[in-house]
Amino acid sequence: MPELPEVETIKRGLQKRIVGRKIKEIVYDAPKMLQPNPKTLLASVVGTKIVKVGRRAKLILIYLSNGNILVIHLKLMGRLLFRNKRAPEDDWQHVVLKFDGDVELRFCDMRKFGFVRLIVGEKELSSLLSEFGPEPLTPEFTEGKFRDILSKTSRPIKVVLIDQKNIAGVGNIYANEALFWAGIHPEVKSNRLSGEQASRLYEALNKILKKGIKYGGATGSDQAYRNIEGEVGRFQEHFAVYARMGEECVKCGTKIERIKLGGRGTFFCPRCQVTR
DNA sequence: ATTGGGACCTGCTCGC
């Protein structure tokens, strides 16, 4: 669920709330969510201070005063909630970082797919992060680079967009939306896009990711996504195609269709989104 | 080399 804009929103919240705090204790009831294992993680984390918070792709990076880094992935349903320790327990609360000042960060995840991973030093971190493609909304993500990536494969463009090795942070929602605004059918082979189409898609992708951040991310009908204060996002109010199967296209009124691509739901307007 | 499917888990919705 949480894609680049949602994770970015969470990161910004964490920057305001947890930087400078000391981690006094970590409690958990789902050992698998702590990697490589709870004992190792706790031993090198408890007692340190948080020096900064970052993001790469859909990963949250929490830099600690001893040079180690906590990497958090929320997968489909994970939430990070910043709470006073006396606040009532949250749903699916499985890992809690307890800070000084009677506050804590609660990692809640109904499916326990998410994880907190201990990374020892910058070297291990850069090797982990090097697996990802360029980061959108940064200078490294140029139109030239984007076109180069698209030209290297014949997979459907929708599948290429959500592959983290190609472009970091784009998931199902934003890939569907970007393709709609670019007027491109999701099944078009990536290396068959015209220069014009690739250019439009580059612009659409950047625009939709910025818009997602502006609206604080998207909280779908399952209500899964929250920012760290527990609030829902507002980008879902601006979905053009995602989760709108059978509803009218915002541009032409044609009914939005749904197919399956890359193993997941893919939504598009059969009239506005063309193959060439 | 790609790509499709299942696994990881749990809860919700839909159709019979």
Next chain:
DNA sequence: TGCGAGCAGGTCCCAA
């Protein structure tokens, strides 16, 4: 009303 099948935004791993 009850029940099982199918589905869910991410990623990894394996087999074809």
